[in-house]
Amino acid sequence: MSDATTPVAAHKDAIRAFAAARGWEPYHTPKNLVMALASEVGELCEVFRWLTPDESRAAPADPRLREAIADELADVANIVFLLSAHTGIDLSDAIRAKLVKNAVKYPPPAGPGGE
Amino acid sequence: MSDATTPVAAHKDAIRAFAAARGWEPYHTPKNLVMALASEVGELCEVFRWLTPDESRAAPADPRLREAIADELADVANIVFLLSAHTGIDLSDAIRAKLVKNAVKYPPPAGPGGE
Amino acid sequence: MSDATTPVAAHKDAIRAFAAARGWEPYHTPKNLVMALASEVGELCEVFRWLTPDESRAAPADPRLREAIADELADVANIVFLLSAHTGIDLSDAIRAKLVKNAVKYPPPAGPGGE
Amino acid sequence: MSDATTPVAAHKDAIRAFAAARGWEPYHTPKNLVMALASEVGELCEVFRWLTPDESRAAPADPRLREAIADELADVANIVFLLSAHTGIDLSDAIRAKLVKNAVKYPPPAGPGGE
Numbered sequence: 334m335s336d337a338t339t340p341v342a343a344h345k346d347a348i349r350a351f352a353a354a355r356g357w358e359p360y361h362t363p364k365n366l367v368m369a370l371a372s373e374v375g376e377l378c379e380v381f382r383w384l385t386p387d388e389s390r391a392a393p394a395d396p397r398l399r400e401a402i403a404d405e406l407a408d409v410a411n412i413v414f415l416l417s418a419h420t421g422i423d424l425s426d427a428i429r430a431k432l433v434k435n436a437v438k439y440p441p442p443a444g445p446g447g448e
Numbered sequence: 449m450s451d452a453t454t455p456v457a458a459h460k461d462a463i464r465a466f467a468a469a470r471g472w473e474p475y476h477t478p479k480n481l482v483m484a485l486a487s488e489v490g491e492l493c494e495v496f497r498w499l500t501p502d503e504s505r506a507a508p509a510d511p512r513l514r515e516a517i518a519d520e521l522a523d524v525a526n527i528v529f530l531l532s533a534h535t536g537i538d539l540s541d542a543i544r545a546k547l548v549k550n551a552v553k554y555p556p557p558a559g560p561g562g563e
Numbered sequence: 564m565s566d567a568t569t570p571v572a573a574h575k576d577a578i579r580a581f582a583a584a585r586g587w588e589p590y591h592t593p594k595n596l597v598m599a600l601a602s603e604v605g606e607l608c609e610v611f612r613w614l615t616p617d618e619s620r621a622a623p624a625d626p627r628l629r630e631a632i633a634d635e636l637a638d639v640a641n642i643v644f645l646l647s648a649h650t651g652i653d654l655s656d657a658i659r660a661k662l663v664k665n666a667v668k669y670p671p672p673a674g675p676g677g678e
Numbered sequence: 679m680s681d682a683t684t685p686v687a688a689h690k691d692a693i694r695a696f697a698a699a700r701g702w703e704p705y706h707t708p709k710n711l712v713m714a715l716a717s718e719v720g721e722l723c724e725v726f727r728w729l730t731p732d733e734s735r736a737a738p739a740d741p742r743l744r745e746a747i748a749d750e751l752a753d754v755a756n757i758v759f760l761l762s763a764h765t766g767i768d769l770s771d772a773i774r775a776k777l778v779k780n781a782v783k784y785p786p787p788a789g790p791g792g793e
Contacts, residue, residue, distance in 0.1 A: 335540035336460060336532070341451035344543055351547060354556040360728045363517070364496040364504035364598075367489070368727040370524070371601040374482070374489050375720010381479040382713040383705045385616065389479035393535040402478070403537045406528065407546035409485070410539055413525050417451070420508040422518045424525055425450035428459055431522035432466060441469040475613045483612040483709075486716040490605010497598040498590045501730065565770035566686035566762070574773055575681060581777060584786040593747070594726040594734035597719070600754070604712070604719050611709040619709035623765040632708070633767045636758065637776035639715070640769055643755050647681070650738040652748045654755055655680035658689055661752035662696060671699040 341424055345414040352415065366416050373408040380405065456539055460529045467530065481531045488523040495520065571654055575644045582645065596646045603638040610635065686769055690759045697760065711761045718753040725750065 352358055380401050381389055392398040417424040467473055495516050496504055507513040532539040582588055610631050611619055622628040647654040697703055725746050726734055737743040762769040 335544075336456035336538050338455055338457075339540040340453055340455055341459070342453075344456070344540070345451060347543075347547065351550070355554055356557065362501045362504045363507060364499055364501060365727055367492045367496045368594075368598055368601070368723050371486075371489050371493055371598070372720045372723040372727055374486050375717045375723065377482045378486055378713050378717040378720065381482045382710055382717055384479055386477045386479060389477045392478060393537060399535075399537065402535060403542040404546050404549070406531055406535075406537060406539065407542040410528050410543055411546075413521065413528060416521055420514075420517060420521075422508060422514065422521060423451050424521065425454040425459070427518040427522040428462075428525055429450075431519050431526075432462065434519070435466070439470055442471065479713075480612055483608050483713055483716070486713070487605045487608040487612055490602045490608065493598050493602040493605065497595055497602055565774075566690060566768050568685055568687075569770040570683055570685055571681035571689070572683075574686070574770070577773075577777065581780070585784055586787065592731045592734045593737060594729055594731060597722045597726045601716075601719050601723055604716050607712045608716055611712045614709055616707045616709060619707045622708060623767060629765075629767065632765060633772040634776050634779070636761055636765075636767060636769065637772040640758050640773055641776075643751065643758060646751055650744075650747060650751075652738060652744065652751060653681050654751065655684040655689070657748040657752040658692075658755055659680075661749050661756075662692065664749070665696070669700055672701065 341414070341417075344410070345418045345424075348411045348414050349418050361415060361419055363416060363420055366412055366419065370409065370412045370416070373405060373412060377402070377405045377409065456529070456532075459525070460533045460539075463526045463529050464533050476530055476534055478531060478535055481527055481534065485524065485527045485531070488520060488527060492517070492520045492524065571644070571647075574640070575648045575654075578641045578644050579648050591645060591649055593646060593650055596642055596649065600639065600642045600646070603635060603642060607632070607635045607639065686759070686762075689755070690763045690769075693756045693759050694763050706760060706764055708761060708765055711757055711764065715754065715757045715761070718750060718757060722747070722750045722754065 349358075352361060380398065381392070384392065393402060413424070416422075417427075467476060495513065496507070499507065508517060528539070531537075532542075582591060610628065611622070614622065623632060643654070646652075647657075694703075697706060725743065726737070729737065738747060758769070761767075762772075
């Protein structure tokens with residue numbers, strides 16, 4: 334339940350410090366990070382590519398698959414956090430702004446009362 | 449500075465509620481979400497594919513590019529949050545576990561004192 | 564049935580000429596082309612992300628979906644051809660070399676005689 | 679120079695026979711193949727993600743990188759060929775149709791004579 338108490342910024346700070354300690358920051362242009370993101374998402378695709386919908390739903394209950402998914406999801410999330418840090422785009426603000434746009438693009442269906 | 453105070457779980461709850469209100473949850477198998485993630489990352493790649501390293505660093509200072517990057521980054525982040533919610537994999541736990549593995553795989557360089 | 568008679572090199576020549584006529588070649592570094600490939604594959608993912616396995620098999624029979632798939636598949640193929648042209652890696656040679664490696668990695672199952 | 683003489687269909691036939699001999703065809707829905715494509719493109723992204731434009735241009739001259747690029751490019755091409763085979767979309771026809779659309783969308787610049 335750690336997501337309940339960890340602010341997004343804590344993850345951004347942790348992954349930046351990790352990269353800085355290894356001298357990786359010169360490589361972390363937004364373009365390179367986006368390409369690294371495509372690489373990590375490719376690893377998630379590798380896990381799921383041949384699974385049926387039901388097998389994909391059951392995958393997190395299999396310990397070996399669960400660990401693979403968790404590892405790749407963490408890699409993807411960390412690059413998202415690095416992109417936010419290096420572009421100076423606050424992720425929470427960007428998400429709220431996009432949700433407003435998406436709520437216009439995809440209005441929720443009318444309720445049973447007809448409104 | 450909203451990332452400083454927004455816990456990861458708040459984003460997970462918001463995007464799940466958004467999807468549930470639109471009846472999208474039956475489509476959100478882990479496999480489908482991973483494929484949607486590859487689609488959204490493709491849109492980030494579209495923004496950056498022809499930019500030089502310097503142009504990519506300068507992109508967030510251009511208002512039109514900044515909005516495009518923020519929008520796509522938000523879409524990517526929301527799918528990461530949906531994957532976390534639908535797999536039951538706590539993102540913060542997964543990130544910490546992966547950082548431990550990565551610290552072994554990529555040890556930080558020795559300090560100036562030689563240790 | 565045009566694939567039966569069109570050599571791979573004809574496609575490579577056509578797409579290079581198309582790009583050269585528009586002054587695009589300076590942008591076509593291998594790195595940029597790979598990123599463009601991820602962008603185009605993302606568009607294919609967009610078409611298929613919410614489909615069931617059966618819907619995905621039926622998609623080419625739907626005229627609108629068939630055109631979308633054909634268009635995106637053509638875009639992907641053209642970037643593969645540009646990558647081959649710009650790296651000087653003959654695609655047919657690379658494919659044959661990789662099939663030999665894959666035949667070792669994934670040996671075909673033994674025949675009905677049991678050997 | 680093998681691309682000069684190998685028709686596209688020969689590659690489609692070879693990869694289909696390879697997959698059929700291993701009993702893989704039931705997994706090769708268009709959706710699964712697109713997801714496999716995203717996975718293979720991710721491997722190409724992994725090779726190029728941290729390279730500068732110049733390093734990316736020089737990569738094919740490095741024997742180890744050249745082999746890695748050739749292997750991943752072959753994997754990507756083979757999935758494109760499988761997608762063409764399984765959707766019944768002739769790749770050469772699709773490419774020609776898309777080039778016509780793209781020529782309208784991106785007209786070549788006027789020549790030096792002004793026409």
